[in-house]
Amino acid sequence: MPEPVQPEPQTGRQRLVRALLRPSRGQVVVAVLLAVLGYAAVTQVRFNEVDNTYASLREQDLIDVLNGLAGTTQRTEAQIARLQRTRDDLLSSTGAREAALAQAQQETDTLSILAGLVPVTGPGIRVTITEQTGTVRVQSMVDTIQELRTAGAEAIQVNGQVRVVADTAVEDTSGGLLIGGEVVSSPYVLDVIGEPETLASSGVDFPDGPRDLFEDDGASVTVDKLASLDIESVVKPPRPQYAEPAG
Missing domain, CATH: 1.20.5 (Single alpha-helices involved in coiled-coils or other helix-helix interfaces)
Known part of the structure; x- marks a missing residue:
C-alpha cells in the first residue's frame, strides 16, 4: 500500500497571501475592531484640536x-x-x-x-540840567517830569539816586531840590527809558517846553539819546495801615 503524499510546507509569504485572500472569521473581526479603533483615535485628535469652550452650551x-x-x-x-x-x-x-x-x-x-519796585534797562534819553545864572524852580522840574510821562516815559531816575513814580513829590530845599525825600542838586541828570526820538522831541524840545522853562530859570539843557541805559534805583513801597486786598 503506497504511503500518502505529505504536502510541502508553505512559506511565510504564501501564508500571508492565503490569509489576505481567504481571511478567517477571527481575522475579519480583528480587522473591523482595528478600523473602529483607528477612526475613534482620529476623531478624538480632531476634537481635541477644536476649541470646545462653548460646545456644550x-x-x-x-x-x-x-x-x-x-x-x-x-x-x-x-x-x-x-x-x-x-x-x-x-x-x-x-x-x-x-x-x-x-x-x-x-x-x-x-x-x-x-511803581518803581525793580531796576530796569532799555533805550531812552539822558537830560542834563545845569544851573548857570539862576536856580531851577520846582514847577519847571514838575512840568518836565509830566511832559516826559506824556511822551511815553516808562521809568525816570534823577541823579542816579531817586526813582520818580506817580506819587513822587518835588519840593524846594536849601542847596537844590527835595525829590522823593532825597536832596538833589545841580547838575540834575534825568535818565528816562522810552523811545528816544519821541522823548527828545515831544518830551523836551518843543516850543515853551522843558528846555525853554529851564533856560528861563538860568540853566542849560543837553539831551543825549542812548540805545541802552540802566536805572538801578528803586522805591520802597510803604506798608498799608488800613487797606487790604478784597476777597
Whole structure:
C-alpha cells in the first residue's frame, strides 16, 4: 500500500497571501475592531484640536454670553471716552492755567516797573540840567517830569539816586531840590527809558517846553539819546495801615 503524499510546507509569504485572500472569521473581526479603533483615535485628535469652550452650551446660553460680551464692550468704550474727556480737560486746564500765569506775570512785571519796585534797562534819553545864572524852580522840574510821562516815559531816575513814580513829590530845599525825600542838586541828570526820538522831541524840545522853562530859570539843557541805559534805583513801597486786598 503506497504511503500518502505529505504536502510541502508553505512559506511565510504564501501564508500571508492565503490569509489576505481567504481571511478567517477571527481575522475579519480583528480587522473591523482595528478600523473602529483607528477612526475613534482620529476623531478624538480632531476634537481635541477644536476649541470646545462653548460646545456644550445651549442656544440661550450662547445668547447670554454674547450679550455679556456686548455689555463689557460698551462699558469699556464708555470708560475710554471718560478718560479721553478727562485728558482733554486736563490739557485745557493746564493750558489755561499756564496762560493765566503768564498773563499775571506780565502784569506783575509791568506794575513793578511803573511803581518803581525793580531796576530796569532799555533805550531812552539822558537830560542834563545845569544851573548857570539862576536856580531851577520846582514847577519847571514838575512840568518836565509830566511832559516826559506824556511822551511815553516808562521809568525816570534823577541823579542816579531817586526813582520818580506817580506819587513822587518835588519840593524846594536849601542847596537844590527835595525829590522823593532825597536832596538833589545841580547838575540834575534825568535818565528816562522810552523811545528816544519821541522823548527828545515831544518830551523836551518843543516850543515853551522843558528846555525853554529851564533856560528861563538860568540853566542849560543837553539831551543825549542812548540805545541802552540802566536805572538801578528803586522805591520802597510803604506798608498799608488800613487797606487790604478784597476777597
